[in-house]
Amino acid sequence: MSQFDKVSVVKKANVYFEGKVTSRAVILEDGTKITLGIMLPGEYEFGTGQKEIMDIQSGELSVLLPGQSEWLEISEPTKFEVPANSSFKLVVKTVTDYICSYLD
Amino acid sequence: MSQFDKVSVVKKANVYFEGKVTSRAVILEDGTKITLGIMLPGEYEFGTGQKEIMDIQSGELSVLLPGQSEWLEISEPTKFEVPANSSFKLVVKTVTDYICSYLD
Numbered sequence: 461m462s463q464f465d466k467v468s469v470v471k472k473a474n475v476y477f478e479g480k481v482t483s484r485a486v487i488l489e490d491g492t493k494i495t496l497g498i499m500l501p502g503e504y505e506f507g508t509g510q511k512e513i514m515d516i517q518s519g520e521l522s523v524l525l526p527g528q529s530e531w532l533e534i535s536e537p538t539k540f541e542v543p544a545n546s547s548f549k550l551v552v553k554t555v556t557d558y559i560c561s562y563l564d
Numbered sequence: 565m566s567q568f569d570k571v572s573v574v575k576k577a578n579v580y581f582e583g584k585v586t587s588r589a590v591i592l593e594d595g596t597k598i599t600l601g602i603m604l605p606g607e608y609e610f611g612t613g614q615k616e617i618m619d620i621q622s623g624e625l626s627v628l629l630p631g632q633s634e635w636l637e638i639s640e641p642t643k644f645e646v647p648a649n650s651s652f653k654l655v656v657k658t659v660t661d662y663i664c665s666y667l668d
Contacts, residue, residue: 465572469590469600472566472621472661479604479659484588486573496573498602500583517576555583557576 464488477504483560492562499556507547511563515539519556524549568592581608587664596665603660611651614666619643623660628653 470485474495481504483497499519514523516538523532526546534540542548574589578599585608587601603623618627620642627636630650638644646652 462576463572463574463591466570467573468567468569469571469573469588470567471600471663473600473602475602475659475661479602482586482602482659484573484600487567496575496577496588498577498579498583498586500604555579555586557579559575 464494477502480504494562495560497558497560499550499552499558501552501554504550504552505547506550508542508544509562511544512542513539513561513563514542515559515561517557517559519558520553521556522551522553568598581606584608598666599664601662601664603654603656603662605656605658608654608656609651610654612646612648614668615648616646617643617665617667618646619663619665621661621663623662624657625660626655626657 464486466489468487474483474485480500480502481497483495486494486496488494516534518537520535523534523540525532525540525548526543532540568590570593572591578587578589584604584606585601587599590598590600592598620638622641624639627638627644629636629644629652630647636644
């Protein structure tokens with residue numbers, strides 16, 4: 461499926477790290493919220509409230525998940541999960557297009 | 565209205581200038597297409613096919629419209645029109661959040 465249908469899109473962008481990471485909040489038909497985002501090359505750390513599923517659509521990056529010592533190397537479409545109330549580190553090598561889902 | 569409802573959002577981002585300008589395509593309920601985009605500080609020139617309405621939601625920038633010698637200075641929410649089959653120059657000073665509509 462190349463698009464989300466019957467959704468709402470919040471007009472105002474979410475902007476982090478001086479615009480090097482930005483996203484748009486989308487509310488799906490069932491009421492759940494996701495974000496569609498872009499990360500430019502750089503090093504970032506994000507905290508989580510809810511559990512998150514990061515769906516990397518394109519881009520090359522390394523990810524260090526909480527409690528892990530090995531970095532996850534991503535260079536093709538990949539999904540990974542981040543536990544609630546934790547944080548994860550990213551080293552983004554090329555412009556990365558992602559979708560983030562939030563789980564209860 | 566802080567969000568668009570009953571729309572479709574194309575998953576894949578539009579990426580320009582090595583990610584310094586990115587946008588998401590949104591198809592409104594009436595079938596018309598808009599894009600929600602972000603421009604990072606920098607100098608850009610964009611060409612138009614259809615006539616465009618640029619709705620600057622936030623950000624500071626200067627815009628040179630086709631046929632004009634005076635730059636348009638923008639530092640608050642502002643709309644401007646760009647004729648079809650032309651191009652316009654932008655000098656973006658701060659992260660700019662915009663919506664672009666395309667008119668027949």
